[in-house]
Amino acid sequence: MMRVNHAGEVMAQALYTGQEMGTDDPELAKVLRKARAEEEDHLRWCEERLDELHGRPSLLGPLWYATAWGMGFLAARRGRGSNLGLVVAVENLVEEHLKEHLQNLPVSDERSRRILEQMEADERGHAEKAESLGAVDLPTPVRVAMQSLSRIVTRGALWV
Numbered sequence: 001m002m003r004v005n006h007a008g009e010v011m012a013q014a015l016y017t018g019q020e021m022g023t024d025d026p027e028l029a030k031v032l033r034k035a036r037a038e039e040e041d042h043l044r045w046c047e048e049r050l051d052e053l054h055g056r057p058s059l060l061g062p063l064w065y066a067t068a069w070g071m072g073f074l075a076a077r078r079g080r081g082s083n084l085g086l087v088v089a090v091e092n093l094v095e096e097h098l099k100e101h102l103q104n105l106p107v108s109d110e111r112s113r114r115i116l117e118q119m120e121a122d123e124r125g126h127a128e129k130a131e132s133l134g135a136v137d138l139p140t141p142v143r144v145a146m147q148s149l150s151r152i153v154t155r156g157a158l159w160v
């Protein structure tokens, strides 16, 4: 589970970086940068926990990174509403995953639980902030594609 979360946080880095590079809006870039700083914390926590559990990150990290960067950049080029809409769509997906993981986590694993709970609170914050700034709903086919991608990443990260 922590390896999947780690892959997700690698993608979060890439998304926010692509989104920031793709926007011409300095105010929005600042918001994206702030969220990315929190995602950097998440990535570090996942990395440390993975290590403590003698796990290893997914070997497909560069692929996850490149895919997410491209998505972020494209959404940003489509304008502020889509850029923020991507934040909402992604963070909602991540929050769903984290909820599921929190349910499936062994009761004794307090440390992982604390990490996932803090991440979940932060991801919710990112989604709410984007909503308050004028996120628009992404088109249904895009959202469906994102759900498929999230399944691919979940399985791929477990596999390789």
Ligand SMILES: [Fe+2]
Pocket: 009, 012, 038, 039, 042, 119, 123
């Ligand atoms: Fe995160």
Ligand SMILES: [Fe+2]
Pocket: 012, 035, 039, 091, 122, 123, 126
């Ligand atoms: Fe987030």
